[in-house]
Amino acid sequence: MEIERHEYDVVVIGAGGAGLRAAIEARQQGKRTAIVCKSLFGKAHTVMAEGGAAAAMGNVNSDDNWMVHFRDTMRGGKFLNNWRMAELHAKEAPDRVWELEAWGALFDRTKDGKISQRNFGGHQYPRLAHVGDRTGLEMIRTLQQRVVALQQEDEKLHGDPEAYIRVFQECTVTRLLKTGDGPGDPISGAFGYWRENGRFILFDAPAVVLATGGIGKSYVVTSNSWEYTGDGHALALLAGAKLINMEFIQFHPTGMVWPPSVRGILVTESVRGDGGVLRNSEGRRFMFDYIPDVFKDQYATTEEEGDRWYNDQANNRRPPELLPRDEVARAINSEVKAGRGSPQGGVYLDVSTRLPAAEITRRLPSMHHQFKELADVDITKEPMQVGPTCHYIMGGVEVDADSAAASVPGLFAAGEVSGGMHGSNRLGGNSLSDLLVFGRRAGAGASAYVDGLKARPVVSEESVATARAEAMAPLERDGENPYEVHHELQRTMNELVGIIRKAEEITQALEAVEKLKERAKGVGAIGGRIYNPGWHLALDLRNMLLVSECVARAALKREESRGGHTRDDFPGMSPEWRRKLLVCGASADGSSVTVEEKVQPGMRDDLIKLFDRAELKKYITDEELAAFDALVKE
Amino acid sequence: MGYKAKFRVWRGEGGEGRLEDFTVEVNEGEVVLDIIHRLQATQAPDLAVRWNCKAGKCGSCSMEINGKPRLGCMTRMSTFAEDETITVTPMRTFPVIKDLVTDVSFNYQKAREIPSFTPPAGVQPGEYRMQQIDVERSQEFRKCIECFMCNNVCHVIRDHEENKPAFAGPRFLMRIAELDMHPYDVVDRKDSAQEDHGLGYCNITKCCTEVCPEHIKITDNALIPMKERVVDRKYDPLVWLGDKIFKRSRSTKG
Ligand SMILES: Cc1cc2nc3c(=O)[nH]c(=O)nc-3n(C[C@H](O)[C@H](O)[C@H](O)COP(=O)(O)OP(=O)(O)OC[C@H]3O[C@@H](n4cnc5c(N)ncnc54)[C@H](O)[C@@H]3O)c2cc1C
Ligand code: SF4
Ligand code: SF4
Ligand code: FES
Numbered sequence: 064m065e066i067e068r069h070e071y072d073v074v075v076i077g078a079g080g081a082g083l084r085a086a087i088e089a090r091q092q093g094k095r096t097a098i099v100c101k102s103l104f105g106k107a108h109t110v111m112a113e114g115g116a117a118a119a120m121g122n123v124n125s126d127d128n129w130m131v132h133f134r135d136t137m138r139g140g141k142f143l144n145n146w147r148m149a150e151l152h153a154k155e156a157p158d159r160v161w162e163l164e165a166w167g168a169l170f171d172r173t174k175d176g177k178i179s180q181r182n183f184g185g186h187q188y189p190r191l192a193h194v195g196d197r198t199g200l201e202m203i204r205t206l207q208q209r210v211v212a213l214q215q216e217d218e219k220l221h222g223d224p225e226a227y228i229r230v231f232q233e234c235t236v237t238r239l240l241k242t243g244d245g246p247g248d249p250i251s252g253a254f255g256y257w258r259e260n261g262r263f264i265l266f267d268a269p270a271v272v273l274a275t276g277g278i279g280k281s282y283v284v285t286s287n288s289w290e291y292t293g294d295g296h297a298l299a300l301l302a303g304a305k306l307i308n309m310e311f312i313q314f315h316p317t318g319m320v321w322p323p324s325v326r327g328i329l330v331t332e333s334v335r336g337d338g339g340v341l342r343n344s345e346g347r348r349f350m351f352d353y354i355p356d357v358f359k360d361q362y363a364t365t366e367e368e369g370d371r372w373y374n375d376q377a378n379n380r381r382p383p384e385l386l387p388r389d390e391v392a393r394a395i396n397s398e399v400k401a402g403r404g405s406p407q408g409g410v411y412l413d414v415s416t417r418l419p420a421a422e423i424t425r426r427l428p429s430m431h432h433q434f435k436e437l438a439d440v441d442i443t444k445e446p447m448q449v450g451p452t453c454h455y456i457m458g459g460v461e462v463d464a465d466s467a468a469a470s471v472p473g474l475f476a477a478g479e480v481s482g483g484m485h486g487s488n489r490l491g492g493n494s495l496s497d498l499l500v501f502g503r504r505a506g507a508g509a510s511a512y513v514d515g516l517k518a519r520p521v522v523s524e525e526s527v528a529t530a531r532a533e534a535m536a537p538l539e540r541d542g543e544n545p546y547e548v549h550h551e552l553q554r555t556m557n558e559l560v561g562i563i564r565k566a567e568e569i570t571q572a573l574e575a576v577e578k579l580k581e582r583a584k585g586v587g588a589i590g591g592r593i594y595n596p597g598w599h600l601a602l603d604l605r606n607m608l609l610v611s612e613c614v615a616r617a618a619l620k621r622e623e624s625r626g627g628h629t630r631d632d633f634p635g636m637s638p639e640w641r642r643k644l645l646v647c648g649a650s651a652d653g654s655s656v657t658v659e660e661k662v663q664p665g666m667r668d669d670l671i672k673l674f675d676r677a678e679l680k681k682y683i684t685d686e687e688l689a690a691f692d693a694l695v696k697e
Numbered sequence: 698m699g700y701k702a703k704f705r706v707w708r709g710e711g712g713e714g715r716l717e718d719f720t721v722e723v724n725e726g727e728v729v730l731d732i733i734h735r736l737q738a739t740q741a742p743d744l745a746v747r748w749n750c751k752a753g754k755c756g757s758c759s760m761e762i763n764g765k766p767r768l769g770c771m772t773r774m775s776t777f778a779e780d781e782t783i784t785v786t787p788m789r790t791f792p793v794i795k796d797l798v799t800d801v802s803f804n805y806q807k808a809r810e811i812p813s814f815t816p817p818a819g820v821q822p823g824e825y826r827m828q829q830i831d832v833e834r835s836q837e838f839r840k841c842i843e844c845f846m847c848n849n850v851c852h853v854i855r856d857h858e859e860n861k862p863a864f865a866g867p868r869f870l871m872r873i874a875e876l877d878m879h880p881y882d883v884v885d886r887k888d889s890a891q892e893d894h895g896l897g898y899c900n901i902t903k904c905c906t907e908v909c910p911e912h913i914k915i916t917d918n919a920l921i922p923m924k925e926r927v928v929d930r931k932y933d934p935l936v937w938l939g940d941k942i943f944k945r946s947r948s949t950k951g
Contacts, residue, residue, distance in 0.1 A: 102747075102749055102755075102757065103747070103757065103801065104805065105843055106749050106755045106756070106757050106843075108749070110749075110750070110754060110755050110842075111749075111750045111752070111754050111755065157823070158822065158823075161822035161823040161825075162822045164822060164823075164825050165816060165820070165821075165822040165825070166814065167813070167814030167876075167879065167882075169827075169832045169835055169836050169839060169879070171829065171832075172827055172828060172829040172832060175826070176826035176827055176828055177826065179829075194836065194839070195836075197754070197840065200754065200839075200840070200842065201839060204839065204841075208813060208814065211808060211809050211813060212813035212814070214809060215809065215812070215813055224809060259794055259798075288748075288749040288750055288751070288755075289748070289749070290749065321726065322725055322726020322727065323724065323725070323726060323727075324724070324726055324727045324728060324731045325726070325751065325752070328751060328752050329752075429753075429754065432753070433752055433753065436753065436771050436773070437726075437728070437752070437771070437773075438726070544738075544742060545742075546737070546738040546742065550738075588742065588743070589742055589743060590742065590743025591743070593710050593711075593745075593794070593795050594710075594745035594794055594795040594796070594798050595742075595743045595745070596737060596742070596743065596744070596745060596746075597737070597742030597743050598743070
């Protein structure tokens with residue numbers, strides 16, 4: 064059958080915040096740009112983000128600035144972050160948020176008419192620009208409408224709204240194409256299929272931006288949707304690029320636990336930011352028992368002080384419910400394990416005794432709605448039951464901070480699919496701003512790369528034939544139901560490479576994944592090519608399995624506990640390990656994963672000087688500390 | 698407390714199809730979308746349905762359940778009797794691609810026809826100052842998750858293919874109202890709402906408001922005020938009645 068072909072300068076895979084911002088940038092720089100996404104335009108995961116976008120605008124507390132934001136981000140990530148990314152992010156986030164406003168976004172306001180900002184875990188000052196608890200919706204709609212505005216401009220100028228930017232919706236990319244098989248061979252395009260009719264499509268393009276989001280669908284309990292099958296992570300690996308930090312997965316402390324069918328659906332951190340507290344079955348605010356040493360000085364030690372903080376932040380410390388997510392998730396996990404959980408296996412999150420009902424419905428309308436509709440719980444009258452849920456992957460494609468370029472020429476990555484920015488743990492609100500900052504940089508990076516090319520890289524026809532055969536295979540087989548393999552993988556990852564990990568369990572998981580890989584080769588899809596979810600899932604399995612293997616192999620290798628990686632058998636945080644990144648690559652035939660250690664470059668002098676010696680001492684080696692002392696003396 | 702429910706699901710593609718009967722397990726707390734997923738996993742792996750968030754936030758899973766437009770992920774099974782047969786069909790106003798999935802490109806086309814947000818020249822990003830009270834009206838409309846159920850239910854285009862070119866549907870008439878009420882938008886949208894996007898076709902039956910899963914008061918807060926702005930006078934039921942008859946005769950002409 065004919066393969067539909069298109070030529071573009073830049074192909075952006077993903078239409079969430081990162082992808083749309085990248086595409087807008089590429090188009091604004093005059094590049095012919097395609098946006099490809101698996102769902103309808105405007106439905107990407109970003110739409111679900113609730114709490115807000117972190118940007119040190121200083122609208123609510125004028126003491127806030129990029130340096131404070133930078134420090135918070137590094138602390139949240141336990142100093143494993145790519146500091147250059149954290150720096151760019153903290154510096155550029157305000158401009159990116161203001162730009163949205165100029166494109167029509169309507170954020171909630173302060174009394175003096177500026178963008179209002181709310182408190183969130185790990186952020187020293189109120190910092191999250193938000194719209195109630197539907198910030199992601201506002202963001203994606205604004206970017207979507209910006210794309211439409213550019214199309215209207217093009218229609219006026221060129222008579223064709225799709226002359227410079229076109230959305231290919233419900234279209235899944237299954238392979239990146241290159242000029243050859245070597246890791247240094249450049250990108251020449253992408254291959255995929257239309258979900259709607261199963262026809263194949265080929266993009267001939269010198270630059271590809273990956274903005275495919277996360278991997279949560281490899282877990283049973285997750286806040287992520289079906290789209291999160293780690294496609295971009297796998298596409299990058301198969302194209303010869305590297306992934307870093309794959310062992311770090313954020314389990315959000317508060318997912319719904321009941322009813323079973325909604326288990327994992329997110330309960331926004333804004334509930335705690337706005338005053339909600341966590342209690343165990345004995346009614347105790349247990350988070351006071353879990354303040355780790357590194358954060359001792361920054362959190363309230365009594366309920367009274369914690370409560371005063373909401374109104375007087377200058378003279379009180381914040382309540383420990385607002386510790387970074389990894390800490391809160393582990394604490395909930397321990398309480399439940401110790402038998403102090405709620406009847407449905409979570410803990411209580413209560414805002415009903417903390418705020419007047421009208422205030423709750425004003426500030427948290429979609430949470431109110433969600434609990435009422437899905438769980439018959441009125442959050443203005445009773446506590447919610449919550450527990451940890453697989454939420455976000457810190458790991459992703461290794462990129463250059465400034466240009467978002469991956470190691471393969473012509474390949475770029477931004478948003479959740481990229482790695483480094485958040486280190487071992489992401490702060491709430493730092494993703495939405497990350498999407499904007501690095502989405503824009505990826506669009507600019509890709510445009511600059513295209514400008515610098517002498518000739519368009521040519522798609523190798525052999526790779527097209529291989530990609531086509533690979534995509535057809537499940538339809539041509541009469542094999543196992545792909546849903547079974549998927550469920551087995553989800554259970555394996557949830558139970559064996561979840562919040563708390565240990566060597567023998569991870570080893571078991573790796574053995575299980577190996578077996579599942581064999582089974583995946585035999586899955587079949589009944590039915591035809593038109594909108595066939597069984598076939599789509601069969602193709603997604605390759606990606607989920609590859610990515611799960613990365614997570615497990617890296618998790619086995621890192622013998623310490625840090626952020627989104629907790630090893631029962633290595634409970635301490637090790638300064639030696641802080642200097643090491645684990646880099647995953649695919650074996651030559653793409654069927655398995657390799658993991659290598661790499662040294663993390665030290666922080667630039669002016670940036671490390673933003674921290675106190677006492678704080679650094681908790682994270683860095685003696686050798687690094689000596690270098691710091693010498694630096695400060697100069 | 699699981700039980701077996703009787704489902705009738707529309708199956709088909711390319712303009713042909715039929716209702717297919719299923720008996721399927723239902724567990725406590727489940728929603729209609731869960732049951733559709735169970736059918737996919739156990740009996741009909743190629744059954745097509747759209748979904749993403751499973752929490753009423755993305756507007757993907759619009760379908761008609763016992764003839765009523767609903768989000769599959771927000772329709773609890775407990776709202777039906779255990780012996781009731783539940784009929785699930787695709788949205789009627791849009792062409793079916795397969796099973797429960799419809800071609801909603803009409804909506805994206807209409808979205809592109811509405812002139813975009815246009816701020817005054819010279820206001821730099823970061824300089825915008827707006828009071829909460831002034832953004833709240835447009836914010837209500839921006840809660841829209843684009844499930845397109847209001848467009849699906851509106852009688853102007855449900856079963857009236859011929860009106861589609863001239864009518865943007867409640868979703869996008871509301872978008873015009875949203876921009877019109879935006880404190881920084883400078884475009885005059887009143888004439889074009891009427892002339893280019895078919896505001897006059899709406900005779901405020903409020904069916905759109907009734908189905909909106911975000912409980913946006915589309916008719917009262919967006920369409921009626923927009924109509925008032927168009928006729929440039931205060932809303933008065935009697936005047937409006939005359940107005941409505943006038944508009945009907947005009948709309949049949951156009
Ligand atoms: C419930 C929830 C609440 C959250 N709340 C917040 C918050 O308040 N603040 C915050 O900062 N962060 C929050 N996050 C995290 C944040 O929303 C995500 O990390 C972020 O939206 C990811 O954006 P993205 O642009 O990287 O990808 P996404 O928005 O996920 O988009 C991925 C895109 O890639 C496409 N895609 C994937 N694979 C393919 C393929 N093979 N072919 C073609 N297209 C493909 C998808 O269709 C989609 O369009 C939340 C996350 C969840 C799940
Ligand atoms: S109120 Fe107007 S737009 Fe809404 S359904 Fe009725 S006629 Fe259609
Ligand atoms: S206005 Fe309501 S019904 Fe219409 S598309 Fe938006 S959310 Fe759906
Ligand atoms: S799946 Fe998102 S609204 Fe139903």
